[in-house]
Amino acid sequence: MVNIALIALPNALTSSISLPAEMLNAAADQLRIQRQPAPRVSLVGLTRQKVNTAGGLVLEPDLTIAASNTYDLIILPTRWRQPLKHINVARLSPWLRSQYDAGATLCTVGTGSYLLAEAGLLEKRPATTHWHYFDDFAQRYPQVELIRNYLITESERIYCAGSINSIADLLVHLIGERWGTTVAHRVERQFSPEIRRPFHSHAYRVGQTDLHRDEAIAALQSWLAKHLHQPIALPDLAAESGLSTRSLSRRFKRATGQSPLDYLNTLRLRAARELLQQSNLAVGEIAQTVGIGDPNYFSRLFRREYGETPVNYRRNVRDKLFRA
Structure with a gap:
């Protein structure tokens, strides 16, 4: 079972706790429907005392950090005004370090990043926080x-994550990584996909597929982004990069984690998804626009990636966008 801790802190923004809780429980519901193990989501306090949030709601922790539980995912909320006031950092920091050393993924919302910095977990690492506190x-x-x-x-x-909206985007990504894109997109649909921004479009990632040390592959990625609408085969990419097909495939996989053609299809499907949300083009026209000549093949690829057909995806998004 996956154990998830939402940390209850005094004066935290309620939505920075409640929104992750609702999204993770929505994922758990989807997993139960599929007869798969669902995560256990717990509200964890520094003590057993009830916690007053910035919005005036009172939270009662299920557990405390004194318990011997280990967690797979820990989410630290954002707080108004003074991020560290009335927080026992000397007690929280060793717990965060021990959980991370045991394999936990740590996520912060807004000023929650102060707590990781206090714990020494952000040294020489990229991080962000709420813009007001930069x-x-x-x-x-x-x-x-x-x-x-x-x-x-x-x-x-x-x-x-620098904001509440960003933690929603991040959770869609994390749910997809752990339980698959079908579960992630069903959760996303439940939480207004028309305002969600895909994780890949606004996340700074160490080791992300467009941040690596292979200059030839980076140049080819830029070329692919500009020419994805054209018919492209592996020999075309080899010619563009000046590499043999074998060397290209090996270096591209090493740099990005994907084969060249899988990476191209990822770009095309992302572009198609945005067109489905924002344009009135027919599905066949969208397939042509993003460089996939066969609409049936496009639909199969889209369904494999996002768990539903392009038509259903557009209908679900447009229902929320335009229904009176």
Whole structure:
């Protein structure tokens, strides 16, 4: 069973706890329908005392950090005004370090990143926080690589989301990574997909597929992004890169984790998804626009990636966008 901890902190924004809880429980419902093991989501406090949130709601923790539980995912909420006030950092920091060392993924919302910095877990790592606290954070933690122009950062199982909307985007990504894209997209549909921004479009990731050390592959990725609408085969890519097909396939896989043609299809499907949301083009026209000549093949690829047909995806999004 996957154990997930939502940390209850005084004066936290309620939505930075409740929204992750609702999304993770929606994923659990989908998994139960599929007769798969569902995660256990617990509200974990620093003590057993009830916690007053910034919105005036009172939360009662299920467990405390004193328990011997280990967690697969821990989410730290954002707080108004002084991020560290009335927090026993000396008690929380060792617990966070021990959980991370045991394999936990750590996520922060907004100023929750202060707590990871206090624990020494962000040293020489990229991180972000709520925009209002950029200067204070940079001054307080000069050893942290503050990323100001991305809403999400990722480095070795540590994620920072700069806002409430960003934690929703991040959770869709994490749910997809752990339980598959079908579950992720069903959860996403439940939480207004028309306003969600895909994780890949606004996350700074150490090791992401467009941040690597192979200049030839990076140049080819840029070329693919500009020419994805054209018919492209592996020999075309080899000619463009100046590499043999064998060397290209090996280096592309090593740099991005995907084969060249799988990467191309990923780009095409992302572009198609945005067109389904934002345009009135027919599905066949969208397939042609993104470089997939056969609409049936396009539909099969889309369904395999997103768990539903392009027509159903558009209908679900447009229902929420335009229904009076």
